[in-house]
Amino acid sequence: MSTTQKAAVAAVAAALGVTALAGCGSSDDSASGSGSTKGSGSKTVTLVSHDSFNASKDVLKEFTRETGYTVKVLKSGDAGAALNQEILTKGSPRGDVFFGVDNTLLSRALDNGLFTPYEAKGLDRVPADVQLDADKHRVTPVDTGDICVNYDKKYFADKKLAPPKTFADLAKPAYKDLLVTENAATSSPGLGFLLGTVGTFGEDGYQDYWKKLKDNGVKVVDGWEQAYNEEFSGSAGGKKAKADRPLVVSYASSPPVEVLYADPQPKTAPTGVATGTCFRQIEFAGLLDGAKNEAGGKALLDFLIGKKFQEDMPLTMFVSPVAKDAKVPGLFTEFGATADKPATVAPDAIAKNREQWVQSWSSLVVK
Amino acid sequence: MAVPVAFFAVFFAYPVAAIVGRGLKADGVWQFGRFGEVLARPEIRDVLWFTLWQALASTALTLLIALPGAYVFARFEFPGKQVLRAVVTVPFVLPTVVVGTAFLALLGRGGLLDELWGVRLDTTVWAILLAHVFFNYAVVVRTVGGLWAQLDPRQEEAARVLGASRFTAWRRVTLPALAPAVAAAALMVFLFTFTSFGVVQILGGPGFSTLEVEIYRQTAQLLALPTAAVLTLVQFAAVGAILAVHAWTVRRRERALKLVDPAQTARRPHGAGQWTLLAGVLLSVLLLVLLPLAVLVERSLGGSGFAYYRALTSADANSGTFLVAPVEAIGNSLRYALVATLFALVVGGFAAAALTRRAGRLVRGFDALLMLPLGVSAVTVGFGFLITLDKPPLDLRTSWILVPLAQALVGVPFVVRTMLPVLRAVDARLREAAAVLGASPLRAWREVDFPLVRRALLVAAGFAFAVSLGEFGATVFIARPDNPTLPVAVARLLGRSGDLNYGQAMALSTVLMLVCAVSLLLLERIRTDRSGEF
Numbered sequence: 001m002s003t004t005q006k007a008a009v010a011a012v013a014a015a016l017g018v019t020a021l022a023g024c025g026s027s028d029d030s031a032s033g034s035g036s037t038k039g040s041g042s043k044t045v046t047l048v049s050h051d052s053f054n055a056s057k058d059v060l061k062e063f064t065r066e067t068g069y070t071v072k073v074l075k076s077g078d079a080g081a082a083l084n085q086e087i088l089t090k091g092s093p094r095g096d097v098f099f100g101v102d103n104t105l106l107s108r109a110l111d112n113g114l115f116t117p118y119e120a121k122g123l124d125r126v127p128a129d130v131q132l133d134a135d136k137h138r139v140t141p142v143d144t145g146d147i148c149v150n151y152d153k154k155y156f157a158d159k160k161l162a163p164p165k166t167f168a169d170l171a172k173p174a175y176k177d178l179l180v181t182e183n184a185a186t187s188s189p190g191l192g193f194l195l196g197t198v199g200t201f202g203e204d205g206y207q208d209y210w211k212k213l214k215d216n217g218v219k220v221v222d223g224w225e226q227a228y229n230e231e232f233s234g235s236a237g238g239k240k241a242k243a244d245r246p247l248v249v250s251y252a253s254s255p256p257v258e259v260l261y262a263d264p265q266p267k268t269a270p271t272g273v274a275t276g277t278c279f280r281q282i283e284f285a286g287l288l289d290g291a292k293n294e295a296g297g298k299a300l301l302d303f304l305i306g307k308k309f310q311e312d313m314p315l316t317m318f319v320s321p322v323a324k325d326a327k328v329p330g331l332f333t334e335f336g337a338t339a340d341k342p343a344t345v346a347p348d349a350i351a352k353n354r355e356q357w358v359q360s361w362s363s364l365v366v367k
Numbered sequence: 368m369a370v371p372v373a374f375f376a377v378f379f380a381y382p383v384a385a386i387v388g389r390g391l392k393a394d395g396v397w398q399f400g401r402f403g404e405v406l407a408r409p410e411i412r413d414v415l416w417f418t419l420w421q422a423l424a425s426t427a428l429t430l431l432i433a434l435p436g437a438y439v440f441a442r443f444e445f446p447g448k449q450v451l452r453a454v455v456t457v458p459f460v461l462p463t464v465v466v467g468t469a470f471l472a473l474l475g476r477g478g479l480l481d482e483l484w485g486v487r488l489d490t491t492v493w494a495i496l497l498a499h500v501f502f503n504y505a506v507v508v509r510t511v512g513g514l515w516a517q518l519d520p521r522q523e524e525a526a527r528v529l530g531a532s533r534f535t536a537w538r539r540v541t542l543p544a545l546a547p548a549v550a551a552a553a554l555m556v557f558l559f560t561f562t563s564f565g566v567v568q569i570l571g572g573p574g575f576s577t578l579e580v581e582i583y584r585q586t587a588q589l590l591a592l593p594t595a596a597v598l599t600l601v602q603f604a605a606v607g608a609i610l611a612v613h614a615w616t617v618r619r620r621e622r623a624l625k626l627v628d629p630a631q632t633a634r635r636p637h638g639a640g641q642w643t644l645l646a647g648v649l650l651s652v653l654l655l656v657l658l659p660l661a662v663l664v665e666r667s668l669g670g671s672g673f674a675y676y677r678a679l680t681s682a683d684a685n686s687g688t689f690l691v692a693p694v695e696a697i698g699n700s701l702r703y704a705l706v707a708t709l710f711a712l713v714v715g716g717f718a719a720a721a722l723t724r725r726a727g728r729l730v731r732g733f734d735a736l737l738m739l740p741l742g743v744s745a746v747t748v749g750f751g752f753l754i755t756l757d758k759p760p761l762d763l764r765t766s767w768i769l770v771p772l773a774q775a776l777v778g779v780p781f782v783v784r785t786m787l788p789v790l791r792a793v794d795a796r797l798r799e800a801a802a803v804l805g806a807s808p809l810r811a812w813r814e815v816d817f818p819l820v821r822r823a824l825l826v827a828a829g830f831a832f833a834v835s836l837g838e839f840g841a842t843v844f845i846a847r848p849d850n851p852t853l854p855v856a857v858a859r860l861l862g863r864s865g866d867l868n869y870g871q872a873m874a875l876s877t878v879l880m881l882v883c884a885v886s887l888l889l890l891e892r893i894r895t896d897r898s899g900e901f
Contacts, residue, residue, distance in 0.1 A: 046765065051843070051855075051859065051862075052862070072765075074765055076843075076844065076845065077587060077843050077844050078587075080587060080588045081587035081588065081746075081844065084586075084587055084588075084590040084750075085750065085753055087590060088590075088750060088753050088754055089753050089754065089757060089764070092757050092758075094753075094764045094765050095765070108590075185584070185588075186568075186584065186588065222568050222569065223568075223569075224862070225464075225861045225862055226467075226471070226569065228864055229468075229861060229864075229869055230468075230471050235864055235865075235869075236864075236865060236866030236867075236869050236870075237866075237869035240666060240669065240869070241471070241472060250864070254864045257863065257864045257865045257868075258864055258865050258866070259865075260865060261863070261864070261865025261866055261867035261868050262865065262866045262867065263674060263866065263867055355589075366574060367574075
């Protein structure tokens with residue numbers, strides 16, 4: 001069929017033409033097939049991350065001004081999925097630096113040998129307690145965020161009831177049917193909250209605690225969006241949805257965000273943080289093993305813990321800086337909260353038992 | 368034939384085989400014993416059982432509600448019909464994250480039903496089933512209705528003249544002609560609901576899990592490749608079986624139909640019965656399709672007029688949700704969709720042409736093969752890309768082109784499904800007659816096939832375009848430079864606390880809805896008569 005062949009050639013040519021056009025239109029830099037071009041002399045450094053990564057344009061421009069490297073950001077799903085993709089492509093990574101391994105996933109990343117050790121410049125400004133790989137420096141801590149229960153101020157004021165402060169409070173009859181949390185198997189705040197209870201009540205006590213929570217009417221939904229925007233009465237979305245749960249597992253940085261994105265901005269945050277219910281997440285970045293542009297990757301790691309980037313983070317990713325000299329914006333100090341003593345669980349204990357904890361949690365609470 | 372085969376080999380078969388192989392091979396030895404292990408686990412059995420029965424229930428419910436709709440759209444002429452036809456297609460391309468939110472607003476606490484009758488359906492199976500009907504209504508209406516509109520009513524009339532009762536005439540004339548389309552529609556709906564992901568996750572809560580959700584969890588979250596591989600193959604087998612049955616029924620029934628211009632077949636309804644039917648269908652469309660969409664619009668306005676929409680146009684200096692104004696996501700989405708549509712049309716068009724010309728066993732197998740991407744989870748394909756497309760010249764892992772490629776995989780089956788029945792129904796004698804009258808093959812094709820196929824081609828393009836506009840899975844799993852598409856932007860906004868973010872998510876969903884509706888409406892306008900399976 002010569003005619004179909006002719007048509008085929010024409011169609012393919014047309015498709016390619018449009019592809020080329022579409023390529024021109026897209027705003028990213030000339031994304032050729034392979035992230036960074038060959039050789040270490042490349043001027044592009046590729047950062048692979050999860051979907052929540054953000055940085056202001058100006059800050060990335062600043063990096064280019066200081067070092068001559070342009071940053072190309074690749075995002076690939078949520079934190080767990082992004083890390084697993086890196087593990088799959090170990091040895092021939094898609095980029096030079098990976099950002100977004102947190103302490104719940106750290107062991108998985110290290111055991112798989114994803115990273116080349118590198119001690120970032122300026123690490124002396126970062127407290128030792130967040131440097132979980134201090135002897136090898138395979139990863140560099142970049143930010144911290146606390147997963148805590150948020151409460152709806154108005155509800156508790158109307159009811160003349162003191163909001164809960166600790167994990168133990170949540171199981172008290174006064175707070176029956178008020179808490180909504182996320183599925184620990186699928187959602188990172190859900191998992192963080194579960195780990196917080198493990199850290200607080202120990203491996204032997206957490207199951208009893210969850211039994212009490214269940215008897216006290218805790219509701220479990222799949223993800224943070226639904227818990228926060230549909231079930232929690234203190235959030236803007238929840239108010240619209242006439243939500244009826246005044247307690248939700250969210251982040252310590254959620255109240256400032258509520259304020260920032262309200263129009264007009266209120267004098268006080270509509271929500272508060274139960275500071276005794278927190279689990280601290282620490283996020284790390286590392287130089288990928290097999291990176292095409294090692295020099296650029298190292299420069300980027302230095303930059304990630306530099307003052308500029310650290311001060312940019314709170315309002316782009318709503319996390320806290322790790323560098324001591326980074327100033328936190330007023331919004332955070334005014335409306336945010338600091339956890340009393342966030343619960344922690346050692347990364348290797350998490351790696352070893354996470355599956356089993358989540359399993360027993362599921363059979364206890366979800367079924 | 369070569370083009371689609373190559374396309375599927377490189378961008379589908381090879382990546383999927385590689386990721387499955389990695390899960391089932393240990394030290395170079397196939398571990399088929401893992402099937403037994405995985406399938407013996409009670410939680411996996413629960414998942415399989417739930418997947419099957421909810422898909423069957425969803426399909427039955429969709430057919431029940433949508434078949435009268437197909438009839439009404441095919442046979443009746445009423446004002447606003449075109450707009451309505453475009454509108455009922457909108458849900459099909461909305462990202463599940465948007466639909467989930469809309470349905471929660473309807474069925475959840477404080478939702479409409481709750482306010483009226485104190486009924487709450489979220490985290491029940493009913494919410495899942497209703498959302499599935501909402502999604503797939505258009506599939507039935509377009510697939511069945513499209514063909515119904517082109518069946519010559521005079522055939523039925525002839526049967527009546529020969530003494531058949533009204534019902535007998537319908538059963539002996541219309542039904543056999545429609546059966547392949549109904550089967551195709553049912554199959555499509557079953558496929559979509561069998562592999563449902565977002566709806567189940569959002570509306571079902573953690574208590575319900577389909578095979579697709581489980582594959583996603585095992586792959587993306589746990590990196591338990593062996594389990595994921597077993598489940599992928601199980602899903603493959605199920606989807607393959609469905610497709611085989613479908614191919615067989617179609618072959619049994621497919622024949623050259625006398626297609627006529629739909630404009631001649633639609634009439635104004637007359638008589639109480641027909642008016643009641645029309646009213647009933649319009650009411651069901653109103654409740655099932657328009658109401659969830661209206662809830663979205665209502666929430667996007669949220670009492671503050673167009674403030675949320677205005678917020679969309681500014682790249683907020685003190686927030687990093689986007690480096691660009693969310694409104695730019697529209698441009699990104701359209702670009703991706705355009706490229707994906709082209710890929711899908713080229714590949715699907717060739718495949719359909721090849722399938723029409725030949726009818727060997729091999730070719731028939733290929734027909735079913737083209738449908739397989741619909742039954743394979745985005746995460747499997749995405750992760751397969753990662754471990755296969757990593758060497759030059761095909762190191763596409765960091766290229767934006769991967770997204771439209773993955774979207775085209777899903778679009779191709781639509782193109783083929785749309786083109787094939789029409790191409791096959793073109794009476795070969797027309798071509799022969801043209802040849803006898805001295806037309807060259809090209810001229811015969813241009814004068815005979817093309818006018819009949821052109822409409823199907825447009826509809827196919829419309830569907831491929833719409834599917835990739837709303838496509839969310841591949842767009843999320845495949846690493847891409849930071850130019851968010853509409854669904855991704857919506858998901859991101861929903862992933863933030865704060866009133867403005869929530870409102871902007873609703874506003875952007877509304878925009879997405881409008882973009883889809885307008886694209887579809889334009890297609891409807893190009894030619895009012897449609898054909899094919901969609």
